[in-house]
Amino acid sequence: MGCMNVVVCVKQIPDPATPGTLSPDTHTLVRDGKLIMDDSDAYGVEMALQLVDAAGGGEVTLVSMAPNGETSGLRTALAMGAAKAILVSDDALAGSGALGTAKVLAAAIKRVEPDLVVAATESTDGYTGTTPVMVAELLGLPSVSFSKKVAIEGGTLKADRQTENGYDSVEVPLPALISVTAGVVEPRYPSFKGIMAAKGKPVEQLTVADLGLEAGQVGAAGSRQEVVSVQPAESRSAGEIVEDEGDAHERIVAFLEQLKVI
Amino acid sequence: MPLNTIWVIVDRASDDIAPISLELLTKARQLGATVEGVTWGDADAVAAKAGAYGATTLHNVGDLAGGLPGPAVAAAIAAKIAAGEGPDALLVPHNYDGRDIAARLAARADVPVITNIVGLEEADGGLVTEHAIFGGTEVLKARFTHSGPGIYVVRTKSFAAEESGGGPATVAALDTPDLGRTAEAKVVDRHVEQSDGPKLDEAAVVVSGGRGLGEAEKYALIQDLAKLLKGAAGASRAIVDAGWVPYSHQVGQTGKTVKPTVYIAAGISGATQHMVGMKNSKNIVAINKDKEAPIFSIADLGIVGDVHKVLPKLIEALQSRG
């Protein structure tokens, strides 16, 4: 029986259903309220659970960096079946860029020494799509980003990596890092039993100092970038809206004719 | 910091240069700096074209031995930066390999990165970046505050590509330092999806379908209409994730950016991540049964109706025109 220990990066974000706001002074996204697990990371959690299952042993550890000791999103992932979590929360982390975030995640992941690190290709609120591969570089690991299909055979991970016009079959020996696209697997819904069990699962809370990082490497200062301005975009005015009375296709034909497309 | 030298990642599309890199070379030239490219593989094959778009030198990382470009290209650039021979700014395509290169370089050289750039302008001797946020309803501008080089990751179609008429770029070997384990991911096979008709990101007409089509089989309506209009067929992420159509059809933040003469969205709600990829289309037609759907806020012609009724009639009308 094999054994696979997997770390999944889980970002906890403001509910995307409510419109985001920027703080008036720093122009960074306001993250004060309750945070939830980024939907994009549900795929990573599911992928990890399936890989551990297929290996016949091992466990899934979650790693997250979030303000105010937030754990609600982690509880969702624990309810799906992850064994435990590490949360890095520290006031010094406010305003971190992708690189600062990656330094924190990498330092936390190092404590676990996993066989595999899984992240999403991009987060819903930050969408830089760079944090996971930064983590790989900081840990000295090979990576397969933008994976849309993943399997492990005899210590080698095989992934289909998205390209502009198809995909590449990529192979990488473990330990490694992958980022997975939405749709790579179908995330399970936490069961009632899972939700109850999640309440008792360990969540280790760490600070920047616990990880041996300097405050200047992370947070707003570490990001070494600033917002200059935020302004409404030149808005595209809505045109004509017509209810279809059975002849709307004629309106479209006329529109296309007018544009000389047909 | 003054912009004397700008390096551009010259990404490859089969034997050619990826269009996004031609856009970036053009922009770098307009910023008035010395423009140099960084590429891999057979650099001689693209030196003339890189030169024609403004690169004087093409730094070549060489053969990747089946590895993905990220680790080697990043390590080679990082070594140049460490030796004080790097650029003042690096422009990187916001695509798969581009983001890998930017991420590994940022981590290795401890240089910050700004992603999702849709505009760049010079100000006070530095660069100010432009970003479309909240689905393109607001424009955010940002800049680096440090003195070293910055990594700028730019989305496709942010700039037009124009030739400069320059001669071939001089190819110069760029040494790769020890990569440790980082380059162990190897490409063992490439799969290219064949598609007839124009490419999604080059077509004058794009017809996209979303979850409102109801089922995978109904995507044929989108393909038929696209074909009749000599256009390309696109999709929302919802139906790509559902497995109805391959990812290469996806339009939006994580998919393709399109700017056709006409974009027809059928059964697509208009989520911010979808709109970011198509809102700069010259004309937008939306068909949706919900008159409150956000897509109508940017449509030039909005049809409140059922795609199962409107699309077949539209297809029939176009067919009868011959």
Ligand SMILES: Cc1cc2nc3c(=O)[nH]c(=O)nc-3n(C[C@H](O)[C@H](O)[C@H](O)COP(=O)(O)OP(=O)(O)OC[C@H]3O[C@@H](n4cnc5c(N)ncnc54)[C@H](O)[C@@H]3O)c2cc1C
């Ligand atoms: C990090 C991240 C990245 C993303 N990237 C992308 C991206 O690149 N591209 C993208 O598209 N999305 C992306 N999304 C997903 C996006 O948020 C939406 O979920 C998605 O665009 C919705 O697709 P849809 O409009 O087809 O489906 P829905 O939002 O479900 O909309 C379906 C629409 O069809 C209409 N409809 C239903 N039946 C009919 C009918 N019979 N006739 C007419 N209309 C009908 C409904 O009124 C509704 O408006 C991303 C999300 C995240 C979090």
Ligand SMILES: Nc1ncnc2c1ncn2[C@@H]1O[C@H](COP(=O)(O)O)[C@@H](O)[C@H]1O
């Ligand atoms: N603060 C965070 N905590 C945990 N994981 C994160 C965090 N930020 C980014 N990630 C991971 O990295 C992925 C890409 O993030 P991004 O670079 O913001 O697009 C996310 O989808 C997560 O899997």
